[in-house]
Structures are given as structure tokens and as C-alpha cells.
Amino acid sequence: MRVVACSLVAACAVATVPPPPPSVVAAPPGVILPLHELADGSHPTELQMQQLVGHYSTLDGKSGFIFDRTADPPLVLRDGDRFAVSVTVAANRRCCWDYAAAGMSLRVDRATGRITELIDDAHPDGAPVVRDADAEPLSFP
DSSP states (O other), rough: OEEEEOOSSSEEEEOOOOOOOTOOOOSSTOOOOOOSSSOOOSSHHHHHHHHHEEEEEEETSSEEEEEEOOOOOOOOEEEEEESEEOEEEEOSSSSEEEETTTEEEEETTTTTOOOOHHHHHHHEEEEEEEEEEEEOOOOOO
């Protein structure tokens, strides 16, 4: 960026102002915002990435698992298991997606992306689940 300053005496000085560092964008005076916290639509923010991986439990506490949507296909690790397994879309309904993996099925609301129900050996008729903790992304062994 070039800045030109002129005085009434008709003397002009040209100064080159360095661009802001790449991790800083325009903000109100005195406020510096790092790029990774701004939602620009080209990549997920740190907060959005945190929402893609989490630990979920049924309300009765009998079943729990980590669900990782950062991987393609998504991965699930049941509490007590040593290895993560990939999930597949079992059905694509008007209201939700059903994901299936190794003895369990997850129902995910299409509008919100929230996991609403778990079907497994302990809950053959299904049980509501809640996200109860953050988790690190999973990987295959």
C-alpha cells in the first residue's frame, strides 16, 4: 500500500506501508482477529472443526462412542473398543441419515447434523444420545 502525503507547500512525500501480516485482517482499531477464527466459507473454522468430532452417550449411560466426521468416511469408536471403524450411510430418509457400523446404528438429523438416536445391543429400540465431551480426531490402526 502506498501513502502519499502532501503539504500546502506543494512538497509531497511517498511512503510505502507494508501489508498486514497474513494472520491479521482488517478489524476495528485496536482489535486483531486471527484468520483461523473467521468464517469465510472456504474452510471450517476451529470451532466448526471441534463440532465435527465429539463423544456421545446415551442418557442412561449404558453406551458411549466417539463420532468423527472429519474423516471420509466418518469413523466411530465405541467405548471399550480399541479400534475405530468406518460408518456407512444405511438409509437416506427425508428427516435423517442412518449411519451403520459394527453392531450399531446412528440416526442423524438432516437439518441440524445432530446425532439424535443410537440403536445397539443395549438399546434395540433406540435411545437418545447427547454430546457430552470434545474428542480428538480418530484414525485407523
